[in-house]
Amino acid sequence: MRDLPSSVKLWFSPARLRAEGTTPDYRFSLANERTFLAWIRTALALVGGGLAADQFLTDLDAPVRLTVALVLLAGGALCAVRAVNHWVRCERAMRRGEDLPPSRFPAVLALAAALAAVALVAALVLVR
Template sequence: MSVFDQLGAGRDAVRLWFAPDRVQEEGETPDYRFSLANERTFLAWIRTALALIGGGFAVDQFLTDHLTHWARVALSLALLAGGVACTLRAVNHWVRCERAMRRGANLPVSRFPAVLAALVAVIAVAMVALVLFGWAG
């Protein structure tokens, strides 16, 4: 598959985010419990994204006297980027799982949970270091 084919497939996948009726046209309707479980997983990812975004704003707004500007901005942007990634991953994973269930295929695998966990761990270690060493501006 060429790069242009991959870009076209990616564009079509993003279009499905906004056209759930097209997803329903594929395959057979799965047991509704599986679709509802998929939706609950989607909502859990959205809650995670909101927590990361809220944490990013909290670091930026409330740690002004405790961190240097660069440390506050770096931590805030890392948390905000994690939140953005979670929102995009949530809808993409929901569509991929729904399509797989309708087709009777294996559910898609993803490295995203491991990447997110590593990102949060790095941010947590950085925050521990900032607290221990008191890097104030």
């Protein structure tokens, strides 16, 4: 986390990122970009799920529906921010010849999605 401010600066400055280290094999940079795009698709799906929950889960009480929608929307926002941060960190590591940075985010996202699914199933069963 202590490196976050310098990483955020690199989000908006591709020239600064290119100035670090040497250019890696383009295949690795493109694979890193594809991973970034997959995370962005996940973020968009979470945002879409939040909007759908708010509009279509009308059988749920309004506070429960709002909570589900807000959690999904916040998850989408977090996923998008995490995507760009991880992309920059990986690109920087490849340019420097370092190991790729580890990430717990996929496990956290998977657990959160599983818990959200279980909570929604429970809420829908209780409504019936």
